[in-house]
Amino acid sequence: MRHAIVIGGGILGLATANELVSRGYRVTVLEKEGRWAAHQSGHNSNVVHAGLYYKPGSFKARMSVAGNRSIIDFARANGVAHEVCGKLVVATSPDELPALNVLAERAEANGVPAKLITAAEARDYEPEVSCVAALRVESTGIIDFPGVCDALVRLLTAAGADLRLFTPALGIRPGRTGGVEVATGSEVLRADLLVNCAGLQSDRVARLAGLEPRATIVPFRGEYYELAPQARHLVKGLIYPVPDPTLPFLGVHLTRMLDGSVHAGPNAVLALRREGYSWTQISPADLWDVARFPGIWKLARRFAKTGAEEVLRSFSKKRFAASLARLVPAVQESDLVRAEAGVRAQAMLPDGSLVDDFLIETAPAQVHVLNAPSPAATSSLEIARYVADQAVAQA
Template sequence: MADETVGVVGAGIVGLATAREIALRRPGTRVVVFEKEQRVAEHQTGHNSGVVHAGIYYTPGSLKAELCVRGVSLLREYCQDRGLPYREVGKLVTAVRADELDRMDRLYERAKHNHVPDLRRVSKDGIKELEPHAGGIAALHSPRTAITDYPAIAREFAKDVTGSGGEVRHAFSVTGIAHPTGGVEVVSVRERVRVDRLILCAGLQSDSVARLAGDRREPRIVPFRGEYMLLRPDRAHLVRGLVYPVPDPRYPFLGVHFTPRVDGTVEVGPNAVLALAREGYRLTDVSPRDLLGLAAHPGTWRMAARHWRTGLKEYRGALSTAAFMKDAGRYVPGVGPADVVRGGAGVRAQALDRDGTLVDDFRIHRAGRVTAVRNAPSPAATASMAIAEHIAGAVFGDA
């Protein structure tokens, strides 16, 4: 119906892309975005490294693979249309040990299945041609991998929403979700807003908000803080494009890597440290409520039993610059603790199943008038416009 009101909880890039898609796809529909912060893109979007992923890593046939590849083309076109930064700086996925070559080859086959454009294998000499200061014995080169400014894109999405007659309600912290006949009520401490349909894109709070709507308890969100170093300005020239390790398939994290930013800085990171608060951007940030939730969930302990050695290594990097840079130095030899300063940090909303499995694919669940995005980690920013198409198609039955 053209006179419907659709609510979206969360003004990160996925929530705003979804609100925008609905406003454009269904003229006359009123879209209201509910955001607990004073600005858009305050959490995962605002702490994103800015990489536009080409689709190398994701399981063929998964939502991640499908929506990442589709999302790249949509995002590139949008940035060009709006004059937003979009630079194809290229990526090397680099093997530094012989035992990584088989994994690299499997990654190549996966990426080809996902139709990653212009991907090729390069030798040690090929690495030096692309990145004169990089190490490694072989690599995959993805020349179309890009960097952008996701907070700027999110702000532009918000303008599109309001320009289409929608609204972004700031400082609206959702405390309840009710289900009156024929609609949904979004409740805060000050007011109740009735909508016809509701879409939950709550990121770090996605499981909590979904439970308010009566959705299933699993998966639960486990927050992982990713910390970055910054190359000193006089050392930033050592890296031209993105330099990544061959990822360990046991983990949904890509490992410490080198990332040029659109502002000219070069980040090194992130690590992946279990955070003790969902919005804990510092090592000292602790939320008793979030910590109790982690401790009470059996999946946390099962995850810890499997990955405690890796967890200890990540914590050493969080406490010691030398430890943090030990692995990074294998990919750009000669870069060490003296060449970096501490940078910022982000917190990744990682979904965890009850059996201790870290959820890899996007998870989107619909129950009646409420659709909940339950897991949307990287490459969700890259895929945001394609995720929005997917959600809108599912909600309105016109996929």
């Protein structure tokens, strides 16, 4: 039986391991932390995206639309909490209407069930929303992504996979007779195939394996608040702004979670550590890596004003509340309670451009997932199938 090593115990690594097991591989999963879904998979808004934002024909568009169906099917089959609740994308002023119309056209091109509605119709869904028009997206949902990971771990355990926590990959080299060898500190593991799903560490794992990836991971922290219990009635489902097409992120939004809480955010600021969830978590080595990467300075010049506004909002609950009040005017500063942050592994090119689509690179007996930001969790089962196809071709 052929042996595959998967590095990374988030939703992509676990889904890929499960897919490889289904294809007859003996699989070992290496996770450096002491729990599964310790980083991006366990620190996100738990939204099942529909696929309307992405360029038609792109990996993101195809895998998000398919993933929207497959992740919900997986949740139903494995007892994972979820709800297909739909969402509103709202234009808060007339100058946002052209961009809203573009989103509607993109949704149609991608096969996403969505319709333009009036402000009065939007208030039928969200009585407190402020808008001049909205796009209603029916297939957006919410799901317990850590619960998906738990279900994948159960399936892998039942299938006899070798699941190892507290086990970082410290060295990778070609095997003497083919395949790969991975040093973990306590032993050297040999396999026919290596799959890198290491998220925030994916470019470093690729370099450890002898590749020079064309993109570098730059960590952006997304900071969240949640609405205090007395304000939760202001939001019935999911309310998103019309994204600014010149900016790389969607903007702060409101999301009712499965437990009835309402998350608000995220903003986007440079994290001071690859896995830095607050301003006090700092790694000089990680900062040096960012500082010597030319792309970050080019990005900073291009978005200097926006970046400054994001940092100010990070330190000002008043500014954060004002951003949310554009969507729901009744939200006040006193309604916000600080919630857990997340860190996004964003691949960046040396010219300062952000890699917009999923990025997967291959080498003999190796597949490296080097960019898998949102909607990667939604698309995880579809990405896993694609990665497994690439892996089998490389083995």
